[in-house]
Amino acid sequence: MNPLLKQILAARRIAHWQFDADLNIVARDRLAKTMPSLGNEPGGSLLAAFPELVGSEDALMAVIRGERKDLRLEYVNRNATDGDPSYWHLMVLADRATDGGILLAEEVSKLARLQQAYNQQRYEHVLLRQHAALRGRFLMDSILGDSPAICDLRDKIKTLSKVPTATVLLLGESGTGKNLTARVIHHSAMPPDAPLVEINCGALPDNLIEAELFGVEKGAFTHATASRVGLLEEAAGGSIFLDEIGELPLNLQAKLLSALESKTIRRLGSNRAIRVNVRIIAATNRDLQAEVAAQRFREDLFYRLNVVSLTMPPLRTLGEDILTIAHHLLAVFNMEFKKKVDAFTAAAEEKLRHYHWPGNVRELSNCIERAMIFAQGTAIDAPELILSEGIRVAAESVNDWSVPADGIDLDTVERQLILSALERAGRNKSKAARLLGLSRDTLRYRLEKYNIT
Amino acid sequence: MIPKAKSIGKSHPVALSICSFLQISQSGAMFCFMIAIKKKICLLGTFAVGKTSTVERFVYSRFNERYLTTIGVRVSQKLMPPMAVPGNSAKVQVNLLIWDIAAMDRFDAVVENYYRGAAGAIALGDLTRPDSFGQLAEICSRFRSINPEAALVIVGNKSDLQPPNADTAVEIDQLAQQFGAPAFTTSAKSGENVDAVFSRLVREMGAPV
CATH class of the missing domain: 1.10.10.60 (Homeodomain-like)
Structure with a gap:
């Protein structure tokens, strides 16, 4: 090999192997000897040392004969001795001096790791988006049951999915699945990366809700040391789910109504109007019309929210769907508790069917969870289903x-x-x-x- | 006494391209020939369909939940069980050189070199991502344009997460018909059908010698 070329290769830390026309290694440089993850002794087969070249024998011979300029394989991945893979660019050139060829190997592990980090982020982002889209599709299936009330609910959600801007008011008792329905409505209508922001209006003290919803400008009050984006702003381009809207204080009801009407908000302590395009999904277990009559809820906000209202059916009205949901919960808790309970006894099914479920699906879930924790066999029997009716009688x-x-x-x-x-x-x-x-x-x-x- | 293996392939470069690297050895007094053949196969598919996990399951019987993108190519080897050659006392043992190839954004000379000389390929889609099968048609076409005779097996992976639904079942079936390939659903996580896919590919690659 040309001594100058050897010097250049050594300076660039590119290892090389010389091989003959029978694809046997005849020589290797000092650098090649120090690389445990690649290479072989002179006299050995090039293909045994570099299985990556198996299948490319035609191309190798074409390079040797001068019919082809080179043969390249990029980012060949080898396990290094320390466990981390190393990455190599391989290139085969003709070697006129030996009538054979030269294989050059340059380690590119650093470059490969950068490329990997970049691809990892890019692919994970795409996967998240795709899974979000799938979640929307699967969520529709997660509204279980075939009763007329559930079928009607699913039909209405499908219709709503075609109108992604319509404000929706979800009504119904506690535990009937308003939260789940809100997520299904959002995912079935919005792009996969559209945000869904949820806030429980009854869970925050009155003085915090305003800051949470509308955000805060730096200096708005003593401890406002930095500006903060509100939930309405965070939900821009997607949906905001206002759970327990009936709990919203009257003064904030007016501010929310103004935001809905003008599609703009102002952060606390700011005069600047920020435009937000958000779908509102609100929910309550209160009788909002009675609340309006009692002047605890603004009439104008009620009409603004009540564009489309869906009333969630109570569990006790769903007939055989109670058992469908119960069996689903059985499967869920089997996974969670690593148990193999696969049925309810006939007596247990009867008990599930005839109880009035004041806490709806949430109560059913708690009841089955409790039974599953103590379950010993493969079926849950009636006595294992402890209903809160007993507590009610005592009270x-x-x-x-x-x-x-x-x-x-x-x-x-x-x-x-x-x-x-x-x-x-x-x-x-x-x-x-x-x-x-x-x-x-x-x-x-x-x-x-x-x-x- | 077992004579030293003799390499035929070295002096027959053309033979190399057909059956890769061919060794013949005589074992024992029965003079039963064991023919070892190296065959290059590729795992094809877009990102995160489970190519690396499938190789890990098949070669090392392990599975890692963590998703780590593959860069470039990684070659693993696995000896398949010896097979009888019809009408011959010899047995053939295929050493699979399995090319786990990273998902490529474009098809260029680098990809051509990855595909070159492969006797077969396993084309994977992800059952939880129906669009991964749409991209598979183009990848398989490119692969076949470089290796027209190569065998193909179409695979819907991640059956543990989701069985094929009506949409993916149709897509898999169409791909199988388009490329004259058998189709499987697998789970690299549970190992379901993984060995069967590789065994079938070896059979599809045809006469071993």
Whole structure:
């Protein structure tokens, strides 16, 4: 080989192997010897040392004969001794001196890792988008059941998917699936990367909701040390789901109405109007018309939200769908608890069918979860399904309560009552507070006291 | 006494291109010939369909949940079980050189060199991403334009996540018909059908010698 070429190759840290016309290695340079992941002793077969060249024998011979300029393989991936793969560009050239060829190998691991990091991000982004689109499709299937009420609901959602700008008001008891329906409506109508922002209007203190919804300009109040984007702004180009809209304070109802009418918002402490294009999906378990009559909810906002309203059917009206949903939950908890419970006994099915499910699907889910935790066999029997009806009967006869002979811990009783109220209220803290005759703040204090999340 | 393996291929470059690297050895007193053949096969498909996971499952019987994109090409080897040659006492053992090729944004000379000399390919789509099958038609066409005689097997991977639905089943069937290839659904995660796909490809690659 030309000594000058050898020097250039060494300076560029490009290893090389010389081979004859029978594809046997005849020589290799010093650099090649130091590379454990590539190469072979002189006398060995080039194809054994570089299996990447198997199948390219014709092309190799064409290079040797001068019929082809070169043969290149880029980013050949080899396992290095430290476990991390190394990457090589391989190039075969003719070698007139030996009537054979030269194989050049340049390590490009750093470049490959950069390329990999870039591709990784790019592909993961595409996958996320595709999975979001799929999620939308699968979500429609996640509204289980074949009863007329469920079929009607699915039909309406399909129709709504063609009108991605329409405001939707979801009505119905707690635990009937308003949250799930909101997600299905969003994903079935919006592009895969459109945001869906959810806020529970009853879960935040009144003084925080405004900042959460509309955002804050730096300096708006003492602790506003930086500007913050509000949820309405964050949802731009997508949907915002305002859960428990009936809990929204009256002063904010006016501001929300203004934002809906003008499609613009102003951050707290700012005069600048920001245009936002957002689909509103609102939900409540309150009778909003009664709230309007009682002047707790603005009439104009009610009409603005009530463009399309969907009333979620209570579970007790769904007939055999109760069992469909129960079997689905069985499968879910089997996975979660790694159990193999595959059925309900006939008595258990009867019990599920005839209970009135005041907490709807959420209560059914809790009931089955509880049964699954203690399930020993492959089927759940009626006694394992503990319904909250028993608790209700006890609560109705408060005057009969008495302290057991061996005493009772008052904190335990209070904690149990709070849990019961939360379950009855479908985890809605405002509603639970009302059931207990407490203010929301008092309930919040007691939730913290008893470490209830 | 087992004589040293003799390489025929070295002095017959043309033979190399047909059956890659051919070795013949005599084993034991029965004079039963074991013919070892190296065959190059490629795994084709767009990104994240499970090409690397399929190779990992087949060669090393392992699966990694983490998605890591492949760059360039990685060649793995696996010896298939010996097969009897019809009408002959010899047995053939195929050493598969499995080319796990990164998804390519464009087809150029580099890709041609990756595909060159392959006796077969496994073309994978992702059952959870129907569009991955749409891209497979073009990839298979390119592969066949470089290796017109090569065998193909069409695979819908990730059956553990989703069985083929009506759309993907039609797409897989159309691809199979277009390229005269058998079709499988596999799960690199559970191993379902993975060995069957490689065995079928070896059979599809035809007479071993």
